[in-house]
Amino acid sequence: MASLNVYSVLVVLFLTCGVVMATKENDQIIKENNCETKMGLPCVLEAFTSIFNTRIISNKCCSELVVLGKVCHSALVKRTLENPVFKDLNPATMIAKSIQTWNNCLALIDSPSPSA
Template sequence: MAKLSIQMLFVVVALVCAFVPVLSVEEAEAKALWNTCLVKITPKCALDIISVVFGNGTISDSCCHDLVQEGKLCHDTLIKYISDRPSLIVKEAQFLKKRDDLWAHCVSISKTV
């Protein structure tokens, strides 16, 4: 099971790094955020969050709790970096709205428990 979790972590990190703009002006800031934020959330939840914002995925209540624990700054910044990717920038406004909607949903879930 631990081996699977480590493999999932590598998949998440690879996916996230693939979406980070290569020539980003704030590259050091982005690296610091990855190192700070990604340790606060499970790889499965990170994939679920990405699938909700950039696709039609769903998120569990437990992942919502992880997301809220991660913090709004981490969530906003990580999704912004991914949505700034040249291949995604056309739909950036849509992704940022989905990001905000997901945050509001997860905050409401976290308050009920």
């Protein structure tokens, strides 16, 4: 019975360390890449609502998102999902929505503009 308790404690420690490491990894990426300074607050909010509330993101904010970069975008989304406020959201669904927003913006920015 004691070995079962030790095993349970080790599993809990392993899972807890994994979450702490993920948090530190995202924070490190955000800090090293100055992610929090690359987008204006209005576009941060617009991108956030695009991912978490299924709203449309403007061309201007798509441009800022692409300049922010995929690494920063992913780290910021993952850090947001670590917040207890979002505990009821399915992380896989939210990450898929963030990738969809990223890909839509990238396609929009990379597509040639119609001639005027």
